[in-house]
Amino acid sequence: GAGVSQSPRYKVTKRGQxxxxxxxxxxxxxxxxxxRQALGQGPEFLTYFNYEAQQDKSGxxxxxxxxxxxxxxxxxxxxxxxxxxxxxxxxxxxSPGPGTSGSYNEQFFGPGTRLTVL
Amino acid sequence: SQQGEEDPQALSIQEGENATMxxxxxxxINNLQWYRQNSGRGLVHLILIRSNEREKHSGxxxxxxxxxxxxxxxxxxxxRAADTASYFCATDEYSSASKIIFGSGTRLSIxx
Numbered sequence: 001g002a003g004v005s006q007s008p009r010y011k012v013t014k015r016g017q018x019x020x021x022x023x024x025x026x027x028x029x030x031x032x033x034x035x036r037q038a039l040g041q042g043p044e045f046l047t048y049f050n051y052e053a054q055q056d057k058s059g060x061x062x063x064x065x066x067x068x069x070x071x072x073x074x075x076x077x078x079x080x081x082x083x084x085x086x087x088x089x090x091x092x093x094x095s096p097g098p099g100t101s102g103s104y105n106e107q108f109f110g111p112g113t114r115l116t117v118l
Numbered sequence: 119s120q121q122g123e124e125d126p127q128a129l130s131i132q133e134g135e136n137a138t139m140x141x142x143x144x145x146x147i148n149n150l151q152w153y154r155q156n157s158g159r160g161l162v163h164l165i166l167i168r169s170n171e172r173e174k175h176s177g178x179x180x181x182x183x184x185x186x187x188x189x190x191x192x193x194x195x196x197x198r199a200a201d202t203a204s205y206f207c208a209t210d211e212y213s214s215a216s217k218i219i220f221g222s223g224t225r226l227s228i229x230x
Contacts, residue, residue: 031216042206042220043161056217091161098216105216106151107208109161 002026004110006092012116013082021077021113023092030097032075033107034067037089049075050097082117089114123221124207130227137194139224141207142187150183151208152192155223161206164192194226202228 005024013019025032031050035043045059051072060066064082069075079086093107125140141150152164167174167183167190174181180193194201204223211217 033218035220040223040225042223045217045219048216048218050216093161095216103166105149105210105218106163106166107153107161107218108163111160 004092004094004108006090006110006113008113009111010114010116012118014118015082015084017082018078018080019082019115021079021090021092021115023075023077023094023110025073025075025092025094026108027073028096029094029108030072030100031095031105032069033093033095034075034077035091035093037091037112043091046077079115082115084117087115087117124205124224126224127222128225128227130229131197132229133197133199135197137197137201137226137228139192139205139226141190141192141221143190143207143209143221144188145209145211147185147209147211149210150181150190151218152179152181152190153206153208153220154203155206156203164205197226197228199228199230202226 007022033048034046037043047057047067048055049069052069064080067077089112091112092110095105123142131137147169149166149168151166153161154164155161165176165181167181178195183190204225206220206223208218208220
């Protein structure tokens with residue numbers, strides 16, 4: 001089946017604008033993750049969901065960042081009042097989730113959204 | 119914060135040689151995973167090893183896990199040009215099995 005998709009693939013915005021990044025996980029995957037990745041670094045955990053419940057948001061940098069997954073499928077990461085330091089690759093991943101096989105937290109990554117804040 | 123830290127940060131070897139990368143982590147885990155990323159593209163899962171396993175093989179990959187030392191190694195045998203990529207270890211936290219933390223990665227370059 002289809003893998004994880006993200007949109008838009010590229011987003012250029014002006015400082016102070018709000019942006020919404022979308023993630024469409026693999027069908028049936030319970031868990032959905034958001035990461036931010038700087039060049040030359042590993043993905044930095046932001047938040048994750050099991051079904052529609054946000055389990056952990058400890059990685060969100062500040063209250064300008066929020067995420068939701070209202071129906072337990074598609075998720076949106078919203079950044080309000082963007083700043084230049086928010087420029088990065090934002091990656092989404094999904095995994096089968098708890099109660100499944102031993103690879104319940106194996107991450108299937110989407111292509112990412114490259115965000116540039118001018 | 120980083121749970122896993124890879125060593126070395128960068129590695130350059132001749133095609134056909136073996137490449138070994140190490141990962142150290144801080145807290146108890148349920149499992150440890152290794153991922154590959156080519157040139158800033160998407161991350162691809164390579165192998166998962168559970169905390170009660172000591173060694174696992176997949177093709178040319180061999181992963182070891184030493185929970186007493188909180189460390190893992192990834193060995194790629196008979197390296198190929200296509201193995202040029204960044205390699206990341208990722209660990210969960212024993213108390214939060216679904217929360218995954220990635221290390222900073224090892225950049226592997228294979229010289230022809």
